[in-house]
Amino acid sequence: MTALNPTFAKLGVRDEIVRALSEDGKEHTFAIQELTLPLALKGDDLIGQARTGMGKTLAFGVPLLQKISTDTERPLTGAPRALVVVPTRELCLQVSSDLAAAGKYLTVGDRKLSVVSIYGGRAYEPQIEALRAGADVVVGTPGRLLDLTQQGHLQIGGISVLVLDEADEMLDLGFLPDIERILRQIPETRQSMLFSATMPDPIITLARSFMNQPTHIRAESPQSSAVHTTTDQFAYRAHALDKVELVSRVLQARNRGATMIFTRTKRTAQKVADELAERGFKVGAVHGDLNQGAREKALKAFRTGEIDVLVATDVAARGIDIDDVTHVINYQIPEDEQAYVHRIGRTGRAGKTGVAITLVDWDELARWELIDKALGLGHPDPAETYSSSPHLYEELDIPKDATGTVGPAKTPKTAKRPPRDSAEKQSRPRTRSRRRTRGGKPVTGHPDTEKAAANGKPATNSDTDAETAADGDKPARRRRRRRPRKAAAAAAAN
DNA sequence: AAAAAAT
Structure with a gap:
């Protein structure tokens, strides 16, 4: 091309x-x-x-x-x-x-x-x-x-x-x-x-x-999609309480390289980053409540591969160019279709393949419908999915034995309680039909063929692996804002 | 209504 x-x-x-x-x-x-x-x-x-x-x-x-x-x-x-x-x-x-x-x-x-x-x-x-x-x-x-x-x-x-x-x-x-x-x-x-x-x-x-x-x-005809045809787009309905669990399993997908997770608020970005760190992921955060040094440090660690998960607000939605981003997860849906286009545009760059996953909470559904319609994505009403759904594992190439935690669980000093394990209590492993789109058009091919096609050109970050081994898995430092007990509890429920 | 952007 x-x-x-x-x-x-x-x-x-x-x-x-x-x-x-x-x-x-x-x-x-x-x-x-x-x-x-x-x-x-x-x-x-x-x-x-x-x-x-x-x-x-x-x-x-x-x-x-x-x-x-x-x-x-x-x-x-x-x-x-x-x-x-x-x-x-x-x-x-x-x-x-x-x-x-x-x-x-x-x-x-x-x-x-x-x-x-x-x-x-x-x-x-x-x-x-x-x-x-x-x-x-x-x-x-x-x-x-x-x-x-x-x-x-x-x-x-x-x-x-x-x-x-x-x-x-x-x-x-x-x-x-x-x-x-x-x-x-x-x-x-x-x-x-x-x-x-x-x-x-x-x-x-x-x-x-x-x-x-x-x-x-x-550079393209006005009619063509703003989104790359090389990026597979998925949308799932997910309960807010299940999202961190769901994300931690998605992060264990076999075809996953560097991953960006977008939230709508600074507070949620920090919360998700903290919880993923507790679960053992190498994760950093970038949002406007962090000082500039911390922002640049996290982004640099993500660029070099020292960490392979970055949780961010829309401060990182535009322009940021990092080679090996294979997955973008919309933890909360973006404000509008432009924000959606830019967020998922962090993957699938320069002809590479990418995966974009949008988690739609119940109270986000109306706004999601607007975005879906504006971009012609073709899944206005995503099927409900739980973190332990077998179909999810298959669709996103997650190993059967993937759980919500990797490696020895981190217990940073900010941790006040063990990670919530809501999935087992809430999940009913039942699958429903769900649709996927590729480049804005519904894809109707057999799932296995689809996956094979997607994996045919595996998105690997092996070229950067070597230089990152030395520095170990020290997660980027992050802080949690002090809040009164009641406010913290309300935020946790959010 | 949120995030970003000067201090």
Whole structure:
């Protein structure tokens, strides 16, 4: 698929960038990159849309680097020429790291082209110092960008290329005022590029109001699903009290690599992470109640394979790119169809296979129906499933002897009581018909054939196993918030 | 109604 696309070199990308990408094994373009490059180099405003994990960062990153590094009329001076705005701090780190990697052989005078990340939750001084030393490309989150602008440490009056990554999120109500403030300080003659997998029509209209005749580029036809055809999607009805037990069994699936579990609230994310740790899983958490150091530490441990389960709020739903994520579990259903698309887009990236499992509680059913309908998933009323359901084991390739606990049970100091064992009391092992979809269309083939197909290309993370063995299985540190007894009990029932 | 994002 991608091998049929032209190489970066063939499209006229300068040798320094080609060489850097090539060292990362990136020779050929993805569709969105091929389509974007000529227009972006011409200076056109763009709205770029491609499915999750299909190369959007380099679709704006390569032309951005090429453009500012070859502009003889406005050579780089160390004053920022390109600004990339992103919705989360972790995505800020990832994007700036990707741009720095692609630009590592580019030079400005006798120094290297500089990509600086500007985001909250960290000390000011290193960021201010990095700006002072000369920043050609700035990647940042809105709050800290504005902060440093107001303090006079960041000059964005010379920006000629502006990118909004996850643009629909950046233009959503929570971010819009900040984005407008940033736009006011950037020259009107700038080039603007907006990218996301999801671009609701009202957002496109809003975007056009501050862009200059943008071209809307879609790497896929507008009719095609926003979700990868390589990701198998399952939905089950599950009682809240049974979800941790259910998840711990799903985590023992034979075909499972790294797994991301999404919740709707920070508190539930922490609770699930704590309970899975007690059950012996190598798990970390990322959500807004953790300090930035803890967030980055957990994500790094997940990237390196030191832990293979990450529980997160939607802070990690967008953009985060981790190679070997084979399973995404929606522990609580997402807010809307965009969030669903982005969450499950953490797996099945770049043509790999993935499994997405959504657990639908009774009181989530109405909202799930809306998401199911909007995306045409085809299972508005998922069959009820218990953690010990034999059919579940078969469908998700879980060994028969899988239980709710692995290894020696961890008993962190936060544990006040043994893990709940609700499954045995509540389960009635009875199976009902359930549907599955692949790429939005119901799949009707024989289950065994289906599974064989899914397993034909096993998603393995063996390439990272070796380097992770050394560090042992120390789970990422996490804390539990103190709550009065009554509140804690209510939360446990939640 | 929640999460994110400045302190």
